[in-house]
Amino acid sequence: MTAQAALGTKILVGAASVADLTSIGGLELSADTKETTTLDSVDGYRTFMQGLKDGGEVSMSGYFNPADTTGQVALYNAFNSGALINFKILFPFGASWDFSGIVTNIKTGADLEDAVSFEGTIKVSGKPALGLTPSTGLSALTLTGTGGALTPAFNKDMPLYAFSGVTATSVTLTATGAGQTIALFVDGVFQQILTSGAASGAISIPAVGSKKLTIIANESSKAPKIYEITLVKTA
Template sequence: MTKAAKRSVGTKIKIGLNAIGDLSSIGSPSITQEEIDVTTLDSEGGYREFIGGFKDAGEVALSGFFVPGDLGQAAVYAALESGDVQDFEIIYPAALGATWTFPGIVTAYNVTTDLEEAIGFEATIRVAGKPTLNLSPSAGLSALSLTGTGGTLSPSFTTGGYSYTYGGVTAASVTVTATAANHSLKLYVDGAFRQNLTSGTASTALPLTTTAAKKLTIIAQEEGKSSVVYEVVVVKTS
């Protein structure tokens, strides 16, 4: 029997515009509802009766590896210091087509060091209002292309493909063009927000070096629907 379960690899969480990087575990809002006892002397059969009270969306726990240069982790720490309510979004893999969005405050930030373990990062977000679980996926990109001398997109773009490589680049920079009518399009470079894209229009030039590949992430979203994430690893060969 074919199983509907999907792997969690590729799940992301954003604080504002920045993705929080190098995570190995992402929780979610956990909604509970208080109960109000409305039992009276004439309640039928001697059973207690209840109505719903306030709802509480709980806390979202994060854990992973401490990366001081990660803009998302830095934003979490800044949010703890400020105490301000932030906008968060959990984006599940595209095959699921689901997201959580919620306001929250950061209530804990912890860096862990243990013998024979990588230095860890932990944080807790208190959901501060109504969370929204969106189960209607955006249509996503209808076209994706990059320009840069020598570069080849592999595999060729398909509407059901979300992970690509753009290899063999000899140019000093590349541009990316994403097409998706009636979508907001956001471009990230190595996890950091770079710019809002206009459908069918090339991005600004993205500088490359031969010392490291760059990961381009495009998040496409139709209003009122869940986001779809595309990733392109760009490799400069000379």
């Protein structure tokens, strides 16, 4: 089997990826054992059966980014609330883990010779699902808004884009993907399920600045493909 590069792996809190990570650890699946040895057991060996299973923990580390409100800050908020939320680990070659969990640890660190660090830990709750077959993804992606230009040119296997130079107060997005459920998020907040080949509702950007658009294209029982577009208004 050919080894797969980890570059491009993401962990999502809901639909938003956690920014500026250098390592994502886990999952670590394990199971308890129950001894079943009896006086009739043969060969002098103990026998066992499987007991309760445990999804383990997922750890992550990287650089602290307080502006990552839908990623690192969302993990901090989840730690304080204790809420059970949905997570997803997406590998760049099309596999994924889907699981629910609670945030059990948030840590930052400051060392003289290094950038300020960020660490987090999630305790998996319930059964995680391993997706091994990737969704087909989008076949086309366009954005419409005065002054805006999409870079690089769309490629179904390219996940990251920018739509820069926008001077309009809103833009629309058209994603095409036959047989896909296509969801649109703006700054990590769900907006709508898109109809393949049809324009989205208006995405407001009234002031100079940026927004992150996330598109999740998913076929049933397959790992989703995620596309992220940084929308930049310059005037």
